Amino acid sequence: MQFDALPPGSHPGVIYPPYKSTVKRGPTQDPVLIHAPAPLTTNLAAARSLLLPHDADLTAHGQAAPLGEKIVVTGRVVDEDGKPVRNSLLEVWQANASGRYRHKKDQHDAPLDPNFNGWGKMLTDDDGRYRFVTIKPGAYPWGNHDKAWRPAHIHFSLFGNVYAQRLVTQMYFPGDPLFAYDPIYQSLSDLAARDRLVSRFSIDQTVGAEMLGYEFDIVLRGRDATPMGL
Numbered sequence: 001m002q003f004d005a006l007p008p009g010s011h012p013g014v015i016y017p018p019y020k021s022t023v024k025r026g027p028t029q030d031p032v033l034i035h036a037p038a039p040l041t042t043n044l045a046a047a048r049s050l051l052l053p054h055d056a057d058l059t060a061h062g063q064a065a066p067l068g069e070k071i072v073v074t075g076r077v078v079d080e081d082g083k084p085v086r087n088s089l090l091e092v093w094q095a096n097a098s099g100r101y102r103h104k105k106d107q108h109d110a111p112l113d114p115n116f117n118g119w120g121k122m123l124t125d126d127d128g129r130y131r132f133v134t135i136k137p138g139a140y141p142w143g144n145h146d147k148a149w150r151p152a153h154i155h156f157s158l159f160g161n162v163y164a165q166r167l168v169t170q171m172y173f174p175g176d177p178l179f180a181y182d183p184i185y186q187s188l189s190d191l192a193a194r195d196r197l198v199s200r201f202s203i204d205q206t207v208g209a210e211m212l213g214y215e216f217d218i219v220l221r222g223r224d225a226t227p228m229g230l
């Protein structure tokens with residue numbers, strides 16, 4: 001399927017003026033169509049070698065439990081035909097419970113947590129499922145405009161099984177009051193596409209008295225594709 005056949009507004013444009021930095025970095029020339037060679041499959045052995053024992057438990061990277069609300073996030077990754085995207089590398093990164101990234105460019109006046117790095121990675125299983133344990137991230141200010149605060153979100157990077165399935169996006173939490181004020185979320189004019197970026201609370205995935213569960217299914221390519229993040 002050609003990219004321009006997708007429903008309008010179902011992916012962010014490369015330039016969206018309310019999100020100010022896209023004006024500086026977005027390409028102003030038309031894209032060049034590349035006739036790609038036969039798709040290359042992911043080097044699964046290489047991906048497996050990247051994984052460390054606690055990569056899928058972001059609460060297990062310190063000497064003690066991090067502060068915040070422990071949650072589990074799980075979902076299924078499928079292709080445009082609904083078939084599972086198996087054994088593919090998925091990376092996540094996020095702010096801590098106070099809304100602060102462990103990154104030198106994050107100067108938000110909120111505390112770092114010595115027990116929380118905020119990044120993890122995993123492979124999907126034979127049914128395309130992934131699952132990781134983490135802390136619910138906090139909202140954070142980002143200086144795009146007056147009172148600019150990002151809704152709580154987790155960044156996702158998916159490699160899929162072929163290069164054309166590559167996706168970098170963001171997962172949100174249901175009912176966030178900041179959606180209405182966030183230019184990144186609002187850059188999608190298709191309301192159904194926006195919904196595809198919002199996880200859903202799951203009592204089935206909730207683990208006893210330990211953590212609440214959220215489900216976030218992902219579609220790589222096609223008309224129902226999970227939108228890219230700007």
Ligand SMILES: [Fe+2]
Nearest residue numbers: 095150153155
């Ligand atoms: Fe972020």
